[in-house]
Amino acid sequence: MNDVFILSFTKEEEMLNRLKCNACHKLIKYKDFVYLDMLNSVIHQRCYTPIFDVKDKGIFQEVMKKYPLFEEW
Numbered sequence: 001m002n003d004v005f006i007l008s009f010t011k012e013e014e015m016l017n018r019l020k021c022n023a024c025h026k027l028i029k030y031k032d033f034v035y036l037d038m039l040n041s042v043i044h045q046r047c048y049t050p051i052f053d054v055k056d057k058g059i060f061q062e063v064m065k066k067y068p069l070f071e072e073w
């Protein structure tokens with residue numbers, strides 16, 4: 001059963017298990033509201049008040065789709 005569970009993991013899910021908020025260092029989840037900053041760091045909106053311009057913001061799942069850089073992971 002354990003093997004089936006691992007095989008059912010998509011690439012996106014694998015990536016999600018690695019991507020952590022740059023502020024609180026907790027894992028980012030699909031439905032979290034995030035900022036993407038100029039260094040392509042992903043930060044929870046609740047953890048961060050932008051001082052500089054952010055590149056994008058929104059639900060992480062949507063931000064992830066927009067930027068091909070995440071696909072390389």
Ligand SMILES: [Zn+2]
Binds near residue numbers: 021023024043044047
């Ligand atoms: Zn955070």
